[in-house]
Amino acid sequence: MRVATRVRPVNLKSRLSVVLMLLTLASTGLVVRAVDLQVVRKEFYQGQGDARYLREVPIPVSRGSVLDRNGEPLAVSTPVESIWANPQELLQHPERVPDLARALGMEGDALKDRLRQRADKEFIYLKRHLNPDDAASILALKIPGVNSQREFRRYYPSGEVTAHVLGFTNIDDRGQEGLELAFDEWLAGKPGAKRVIRDRLGHIVEDVELLSEPQQGRDLMLSIDRRIQYLAYRELKEGLLEHGASSGSMVVLDAPTGEVLAMVNLPSYNSNALNGVDTSSRRNRAMTDLIEPGSTMKAFTVAAALESGKWKPETPVDANPGTMTLAGHLIRDTTNKGLLDVTGVITHSSNIGAAKIALTLPNDHLYDLFKRFGFGESTGSGFPGEAAGVLAPPNKWGPVEKATMSYGYGLSVTPLQLAQAYGGLANGGRLRAPTFVKGAQNPESAVLDPTLARTITGMLETVVTPQGSALKAAVRNYRVAGKTGTSRKAVAGGYESRYISTFAGFVPASNPRLVGVVVIHDPKGVYYGGLVSAPVFSKVMDGALRLLDVAPDNVQKWYADGAGNWAPIQAGNAAPDYAPGQTNYEEGVPQ
Known part of the structure; x- marks a missing residue:
């Protein structure tokens, strides 16, 4: 005999009320959240978004050239590329670090240690002042978080001949010694700045705002005559030897x-290769x-x-x-x-x-x-x-x-x-x-x-x-x-x-x-001094006067006999008389 079960009738109205209440609460929460995000805390979240994609980057400027008195270059800046990385992003792809290390000419473990030490940073230099072709070959590996930046490197065409006068710049292209230091503010210029949007790979996808105009470095024309500088260097070197x-x-x-x-x-x-240079040789004596x-x-x-x-x-x-x-x-x-x-x-x-x-x-x-x-x-x-x-x-x-x-x-x-x-x-x-x-x-x-x-x-x-x-x-x-x-x-x-x-x-x-x-x-x-330094003076002045086209002021000629006795005579006159037997005369400047 089956016992009948009594089923209570479902209160549809009550269930509907509960659902509507939940939907109302959810909607209210969404509205409140939207107001919080878009009104109350808009600047905070906008800043957080900008911090991830909006960046302020410098606009590099070229250092002014140093010229000799005739406009010949003594120091110029050439464009180079520097490789940098975002350690936070690069460390997420550890399998790519060995490839990057080989491209940079570094040990893989050393590079990993360096990245880990700066894991809280978003920017570190990996290698600076590469020529553009070498930098492009590294970027071609498409390693996440690795990018390049345009910089400038100083080059001195005359090398050691003008080193003590010009001095040199550091890796940031700021003067360290010599006239590079004395006129650093004049030559350096002032980098500009702009705000850009970067994608997740660090590439600039849009320029947003120019913050400051770059001011290029100004050229400096020196009193130095490169020709006389070379002449003095050569003759002094011969005198020392x-x-x-x-x-x-x-x-x-x-x-x-x-x-x-x-x-x-x-x-x-x-001054183009300072590694291993003895500091005493850098002194402008x-x-x-x-x-x-x-x-x-x-x-x-x-x-x-x-x-x-x-x-x-x-x-x-x-x-x-x-x-x-x-x-x-x-x-x-x-x-x-x-x-x-x-x-x-x-x-x-x-x-x-x-x-x-x-x-x-x-x-x-x-x-x-x-x-x-x-x-x-x-x-x-x-x-x-x-x-x-x-x-x-x-x-x-x-x-x-x-x-x-x-x-x-x-x-x-x-x-x-x-x-x-x-x-x-x-x-x-x-x-x-x-x-x-x-x-x-x-x-x-x-x-x-x-x-x-x-x-x-x-x-x-x-x-x-x-x-x-x-x-x-x-x-x-x-x-x-x-x-x-x-x-x-x-x-x-x-x-x-x-x-x-x-x-x-x-x-x-x-x-x-x-x-x-x-x-x-x-x-x-x-x-x-008359036997060691005087001949150097003579040779340099002889060449410099001709380079500058200075008119002669002495028409005398010198004559020496076979015994090395010298005397000046006016051009066109006979050589002076010496003791018997001294008859081999040589015309020229006493040496």
Whole structure:
């Protein structure tokens, strides 16, 4: 017998109410959420979206070129590509890391470690300054999270010839040394910025907004003449090799303007390949190294003497017997120069003569003249790291200090300071600060009466004669004024048997155009400035005068007999008579 089951009737109305209530709650939730997303928290979520796809990227600019005075490039920036990656994305594809490592020339494990260390970053450089073809081959692998960025790399066409003047830039193309550092703000320009949309692979799919205009770097035209720079480098290098010297410097100035036409140092370095370069070879010795100038200071001692009125060019000076004791200090000449006049002190480079002249002058007067010619202070060239030199105040001078200073011991100068001082003599007693920028405003200051400057010039011309100490500084068809200097290197407690050979001068003496200073350290064997540095000066000036098309001012020709005796004669005249048997004459410049 089946028992009947009672089924309660379904309350459809109640169920419908529940469903409607749930739908209403869901709809309300969606509306509230939509309001929250689109109104209340719109900026937050918009920012989150932008953070994933909207990026602010720099617009790279090219650094300005550095040109020589004739417009020849000395430093230029070339476009390169740098490979970068998003570690967060790349680490999601570890199977591609070995391929990337091989393409970059890296160890796979090292690359993985590097990525893991920066796993919280979205940007790291993998390899910078690749040529565009190499970068394209890496991008062709289509490795997720790997991209490239345009940058610029500095290139120096003249390499080691101009390295010390130009300096170099770092990997971010900012100046680190030399004129690259001194004029960094001028050359660097200012990168721009723009906002872009990137896809998930990091590719730019749309430029959204220009945030700032890029400002290209400005070109810089230097006073350097690349031709003279090469010439000075070549001849200085030959001079160092010939005499087994350790280092050297040469500075060439334009006499009327003070512009630096050439500045070279050896040893040098290639500014295009800095890896492994000894930092000592990067030093611009012409600007930073201090030397005792030796007998090149005699020109300024004599200038002070003539200015005082106590001395004239023909005033006698007794250098007998070749030595002099002063307060227990021995002053000597290389030989007994005998009875000289003031001009002869310059011609024959007498230490005794210079000392006797200086001892008659007040300390303040001698110091004032040295100071006027720029000794003891920076030249004001603006070159980074330039040394100021050392010139003790006059109240610190005793008789010995004054005497030794008269022939170039007891004070220190840079080769550039010495060139500036001789430039003051060459420019008629008007001193200009050396400048590396062509056409820069460079006011002059009167430091010596023009008549006295011409008188000193005439005295310096006698040095470059058979009677003087620098016959090898002679330049064919041009009158040369200059002075040799030979000094021992100072060490703690005295001097050692190592020498600095110097020559400073200008040409043509009648209307000076070029000033040159040559400094050579540690020559082996022969070490006198007239035999080591003077020939370098002669060769450089000979070439530079022809390059600049400077008119000759000397029609004399030189003749030498078979015994090596030289004498000048006027063109067209017969060779001078010598002793019997000396009949082999050679026409040319004494060498």
